[in-house]
Amino acid sequence: MVEANNRSGPSQTEWGQIAESQPFKDLMATKKTFIVPAFVFFVIYYFALPVLVGYAPQFMSTKVFGVVNLAYLFALSQFFVAWLIAGLYVRAAANFDRLAKDIVEKAEDGKGGK
């Protein structure tokens, strides 16, 4: 509680008003449409690796070219999928930044006007 006193800024009511406002709800909805599916996808894609390698080692040992097998290729693909998701997130986040900037500017203007 002491910490809250050290900061100047909006009151609890004002925080509540921002949280209930349409622009903020839009920001949260926009974030959710990207982050939730991206998180679920990468968790499933990642855990498919130990599950398949652990419980279907014969299948994963299938050789694709030379001695290079499915297990190694799937493990290697994880790196590129992780980078891809990170890249897509950065692109989507530019949109979050834009929405958040509007909210912050509006809140700070409101403060200044009082």
Place this chain on the structure above:
Amino acid sequence: MANISLVMFLLFIAVTLGITYWASKRSAGSSAYFAASRQIKGWQNGIAVAGDYMSAASFLGIAGIIAFQGYDGFLFSVGWLVAYLTVLLVIAEPLRNAGKYTMADVLAYRLNPRPVRAMASISTLTVSTFYMIAQMVGAGALVKLLLGGYVTYNKAVIGVGILMIVYVVFGGMLATTWVQIVKAVLLMAGTILLSILVMAHFHFSFGDFFGAIGHVTYHDAKGQQVVKDFLQPGLRYKPPYGPLDLISLGLALIFGTAGLPHILVRFYTVPDAKTARHSVVWAMALIGSFYIMTTFLGFGAATIVGPDYIKTHGGTNMSAPLLAQALAGNIFFAFISAIAFATILAVVAGLTISATTSFSHDLWTNVIHNGVERKPGEEVLVARISAFVVGGVAITIAILLGPTANVAFLVALAFAVAASANLPVIVFSIFWRRFNTAGAVTGLAVGLLASIGLIIVSPSLMGIDPPTVTGAARHLIQAKALFPLENPGILSIPLGFIGAVAGTLLSHEPTSQHKFNELLVRSNTGLGAEKAGAH
């Protein structure tokens, strides 16, 4: 050989002490000391995160596991990178937006600060100390091996301990950051060079390289010569419990990395959440490239040096340095060894600053003195003093354990605590309106105790050894392990989440729900976030 190594070690120490001297003049005041005035650039912080994260366990440990157990070792590499998606998507930006110096700052917004900070600090100190001891035992053993003529194990541990104390006490976060950047650049350079040399050995033919991996020849424990395909899964994780252990390890990495205190504090060193995001992307580029190259380091050591030779010349952890020696002689061996040494120093410095920040900012200022810094500079002074204490404790324990102690489980434990105690409460406090103080304290306590308890009854500490096994190599508890997995995550992470949910539902705290709006808006928009300071 030891001469060249010694020169390179001293060179690295000289450079880092120079950095510390430079940083010491820019570290006055809490924001400067704990968060480098929040003026680290995105790419710099990204490299520093990589330097903070890629420990000797990665560089020497994973290369060694691949050299001896092939493909299964490479599975470690995958998890260490993918874990950063949790950091990127869930943790980094809200933390930077809502916090000041520690993860507890975020929890303290809407929960009762004192109990929450006290528990979060205990968890932070536990993770950091365990991880630090593992690194220091490794450092002592490594330095002894490389500079055997000059330095004993004890002297090496004391030396590493003193250096990390000096970086942190005099140079604070700014010095720690640049030590980590220098180390990350060296580590990447060494790894790229080593990978090129491995491919040169195979005349830059991937066909030849993978062909050799398909036929690794060595002698097994019974002295029989065997030829194995090292790309085949299952050399390490065998039934019945191997696959479960693998999944459990994955859980600890994916959910634990985003709860490691020494990684989290790095996001306070940048000006804003957008820069924090970019620094994660930079870190992922470096960390991913490094772990893909463990293919060349590990399989290179298996095919070019061979497990038989490594076993009689220092053991698994020496795989990467021995590979360097086989490919380009003693100078390269010394260079790779010096990089391993730099790696350890950068990681322990990061651990020390995160432990001292939590002790000083959470326990001293906010729990003991109710959030009031009684005189200017007190918080930094207490942090400096606690760096000596943390360093002293780590040195003492590392010396008591000795060079042959099995410390790999301490790293598993650190990740398990981070995933089971820290992550659930951070996530709930940012995303769950109903969450409250009782839930946070219970979640932290259950996650911490479950991780420690399960490690104690796991095969890491329990087992029956034949009388031929002596000294530190013997299991601590001579009985059959009660929990069959080396990684407790699969059980301790759900327990941590359940603890946090149960504590919340069994209590009622209207203020925490009322103040949720503030944290929600702050963490998602950056409104009112800590600004970068001037020097």
